[in-house]
Amino acid sequence: MIDRKDLRLIGFRLGNIVLGVGLMMLVPSAVAVAYKEWAILADFAISISVSCIIYFIARKLLYTNDTMQHKHSMAVIAMGWIVGMMIAAIPLWLSGSVNSYLDACFESMSGWTTTGLTLVPDIDHLSYSMNIWRDIMQFVGGCGIVIFTIAFLVRSGKGEVKMYLAEGRDERIYPNMRTTSRIIIGISLLYLLIGTILLSLVGWYEGLPFENAVYDAVCYTMAAFSTGGFVPHSQSMLFYHSTLFEVASVIIMVIGAFNFALHFAVLSGDRKEIYRNVEILTLTMTVVVLTIVTTSWLIHYNVYSGSVVLFRKGFYQLISAHTTAGLSTIYPLQMSKEWPSLPEFAITIAMLLGACACSTGGGFKALRVAITAKLFSREIKKTIYPRNAVIIEKYHHLTDTLLRDDYARGVLLVIIGYIVLFTLGTIITMLYDYNIVDSMFESSSAVANAGLSSGITSPSMPALLKVTYIFLMWAGRLEIMSVFTMVGILYVGMRKLKRRYSL
Amino acid sequence: MANESACLVLVFLCVTALACSAQTNETDAPAEVINLVGSIELINQSLYYDNRLVAYRGEVVGPVMMRGDYAWINVHDGGYAIGLWCPKGDAKWVKVSGDYNKRGDVVEVSGVFNRACLEHGGDLDIHCISLTVLEAGKDVPHPVNERKKMTAIVLGLVVLVLFFERIIWGYKATEASIRSPIWKIFFRIRKNILPGVIAEIAFTICLMTIALVVCVVVVFIAGVLR
Numbered sequence: 001m002i003d004r005k006d007l008r009l010i011g012f013r014l015g016n017i018v019l020g021v022g023l024m025m026l027v028p029s030a031v032a033v034a035y036k037e038w039a040i041l042a043d044f045a046i047s048i049s050v051s052c053i054i055y056f057i058a059r060k061l062l063y064t065n066d067t068m069q070h071k072h073s074m075a076v077i078a079m080g081w082i083v084g085m086m087i088a089a090i091p092l093w094l095s096g097s098v099n100s101y102l103d104a105c106f107e108s109m110s111g112w113t114t115t116g117l118t119l120v121p122d123i124d125h126l127s128y129s130m131n132i133w134r135d136i137m138q139f140v141g142g143c144g145i146v147i148f149t150i151a152f153l154v155r156s157g158k159g160e161v162k163m164y165l166a167e168g169r170d171e172r173i174y175p176n177m178r179t180t181s182r183i184i185i186g187i188s189l190l191y192l193l194i195g196t197i198l199l200s201l202v203g204w205y206e207g208l209p210f211e212n213a214v215y216d217a218v219c220y221t222m223a224a225f226s227t228g229g230f231v232p233h234s235q236s237m238l239f240y241h242s243t244l245f246e247v248a249s250v251i252i253m254v255i256g257a258f259n260f261a262l263h264f265a266v267l268s269g270d271r272k273e274i275y276r277n278v279e280i281l282t283l284t285m286t287v288v289v290l291t292i293v294t295t296s297w298l299i300h301y302n303v304y305s306g307s308v309v310l311f312r313k314g315f316y317q318l319i320s321a322h323t324t325a326g327l328s329t330i331y332p333l334q335m336s337k338e339w340p341s342l343p344e345f346a347i348t349i350a351m352l353l354g355a356c357a358c359s360t361g362g363g364f365k366a367l368r369v370a371i372t373a374k375l376f377s378r379e380i381k382k383t384i385y386p387r388n389a390v391i392i393e394k395y396h397h398l399t400d401t402l403l404r405d406d407y408a409r410g411v412l413l414v415i416i417g418y419i420v421l422f423t424l425g426t427i428i429t430m431l432y433d434y435n436i437v438d439s440m441f442e443s444s445s446a447v448a449n450a451g452l453s454s455g456i457t458s459p460s461m462p463a464l465l466k467v468t469y470i471f472l473m474w475a476g477r478l479e480i481m482s483v484f485t486m487v488g489i490l491y492v493g494m495r496k497l498k499r500r501y502s503l
Numbered sequence: 504m505a506n507e508s509a510c511l512v513l514v515f516l517c518v519t520a521l522a523c524s525a526q527t528n529e530t531d532a533p534a535e536v537i538n539l540v541g542s543i544e545l546i547n548q549s550l551y552y553d554n555r556l557v558a559y560r561g562e563v564v565g566p567v568m569m570r571g572d573y574a575w576i577n578v579h580d581g582g583y584a585i586g587l588w589c590p591k592g593d594a595k596w597v598k599v600s601g602d603y604n605k606r607g608d609v610v611e612v613s614g615v616f617n618r619a620c621l622e623h624g625g626d627l628d629i630h631c632i633s634l635t636v637l638e639a640g641k642d643v644p645h646p647v648n649e650r651k652k653m654t655a656i657v658l659g660l661v662v663l664v665l666f667f668e669r670i671i672w673g674y675k676a677t678e679a680s681i682r683s684p685i686w687k688i689f690f691r692i693r694k695n696i697l698p699g700v701i702a703e704i705a706f707t708i709c710l711m712t713i714a715l716v717v718c719v720v721v722v723f724i725a726g727v728l729r
Contacts, residue, residue: 046651125601212565234579
């Protein structure tokens with residue numbers, strides 16, 4: 001049951017998250033100073049002040065030493081992402097980068113959840129600091145807002161473990177949450193550095209001025225590693241017209257789609273893990289199958305010819321969808337106008353399957369796909385083998401693990417939850433007269449936090465559709481269960497209020 | 504004379520033949536009409552415009568990227584930005600690229616549109632034949648809004664007050680535990696001076712209120728008595 005003490009605890013923790021989001025804005029503020037964007041600096045100053053004031057008020061009124069329980073963690077996470085969205089939207093809205101506060105909320109939710117769908121009408125003229133802010137949202141969102149809060153703002157304890165797990169992460173690298181958080185941030189920063197150097201060199205080689213090459217490299221690395229998709233050019237990857245740049249970005253996207261626990265194992269010396277891990281094997285298998293489907297259909301319908309063209313247009317969209325990065329080498333309209341339905345559908349499936357568990361990516365996650373496949377295999381074996389045969393399914397994910405019924409049930413529940421959300425999104429999109437393939441594509445992009453678009457997402461799309469996609473991005477990122485818990489808490493709270501005032 | 508006449512006839516015949524051949528070329532293969540096409544139409548009707556000569560107009564966005572004897576210029580016409588593959592000589596006419604602080608040069612190009620250019624890995628692009636800068640780019644000023652500036656200052660001051668309030672209230676229980684003289688001043692302000700000032704102001708306000716009430720009552724009683 002929820003009482004006033006619970007609400008106090010939840011409110012206090014939300015205050016911490018608000019402060020965290022506010023402090024993150026110091027980075028784009030510094031960029032605004034560097035590029036002399038004084039008008040934007042004022043917007044960030046207001047936003048930082050608002051978040052600090054909210055924090056101080058929350059601390060003053062709601063300070064508590066109570067330990068977090070499971071229900072609190074779920075509620076803090078679910079509400080924290082909404083509060084984070086609302087605070088992060090303030091500078092976007094104040095600067096006039098988007099048309100309305102709703103659009104700003106859409107943009108910030110798309111950033112935090114590493115989706116990459118955008119409602120900015122003129123990206124090519126967006127300020128440098130605002131571009132960096134969008135990318136920081138992705139980068140932090142890829143690691144998890146709570147990870148950053150745990151790493152820098154709160155003491156590690158039982159409650160933080162639950163918050164970490166509630167944020168859609170199944171695995172802990174270390175028993176201590178603060179250490180785990182710092183390892184995740186450390187790995188992200190390492191690849192941010194490597195990616196920035198790589199893309200800077202490629203960009204410079206391909207004719208960009210050095211300053212632009214470095215700036216673009218930072219933005220694109222954050223977008224690719226966090227499997228986000230916010231970039232400073234409206235053409236996404238097509239801006240560079242460069243095979244090298246695309247190849248480099250694929251490397252970063254795929255690395256970003258790996259499990260942080262796998263990163264840690266490999267970086268700690270266990271390099272064989274990358275060839276044995278069930279997630280990597282599943283990811284490889286699904287990428288190969290879907291690439292065959294996509295490219296063969298594209299060539300069959302004469303959409304593209306030549307292996308380089310198929311790689312840069314067919315495979316690139318597919319890998320971008322599968323890692324849920326959302327970078328693109330074609331225009332959104334091209335997919336709906338030129339591509340046959342099957343490759344578009346294959347990309348929809350790739351987005352839904354998504355990246356690895358405990359990564360920056362979204363979707364069902366490769367681990368869940370593998371477990372579901374193992375479950376099917378076990379059930380088929382049960383029907384084939386004698387009744388008294390003991391059938392054991394094992395998989396290798398960091399260690400050899402037995403397939404347990406309770407874990408498999410949880411996995412299936414999450415997948416069913418995703419499918420329900422995806423169907424809901426598709427139906428609501430179709431209500432606005434969009435065709436079924438495009439509707440499926442767009443809602444899978446939102447729910448799996450991929451960010452590819454068939455052209456539906458635009459500043460002029462209906463407000464209800466914007467709200468629907470905000471909900472899908474949020475629920476998809478938190479892997480549904482936190483959302484159900486929050487709905488449950490709200491329902492119980494409403495019932496208590498009703499009973500109290502005899503409504 | 505005869506030779507001269509013969510030469511004149513020959514020249515006449517040559518000129519007539521050339522004129523005829525020119526006329527024939529014009530009728531057989533008319534010069535393709537170049538239409539000014541927008542990016543949305545080009546992408547929507549990409550199959551129709553594929554390998555056709557088109558004219559395209561828009562603002563240069565992002566830096567020009569030199570690649571050997573050619574360069575990539577991305578031009579936005581309000582719908583989408585499309586990549587133009589131009590000879591280096593043409594690209595040098597572009598002086599200003601659009602970004603947050605600048606509006607880029609507005610250019611018009613004529614060239615061959617490719618839905619999926621085989622030379623460039625399937626990119627949708629235009630291979631330029633000619634490029635004209637129609638309008639030079641310019642700086643776009645972004646003045647700071649005065650109201651926003653004031654709001655930022657006021658909110659910043661509120662944060663400062665709350666910050667000091669938290670530092671003083673939250674951690675320093677007694678004056679004796681504070682070592683820094685600056686914090687001591689803050690502590691005294693918070694502990695004695697600020698509440699003292701507030702109390703005095705509150706007392707004055709109360710006094711004025713009482714006086715006002717007294718005045719109202721006096722006026723009321725006087726009215727009744729009259």
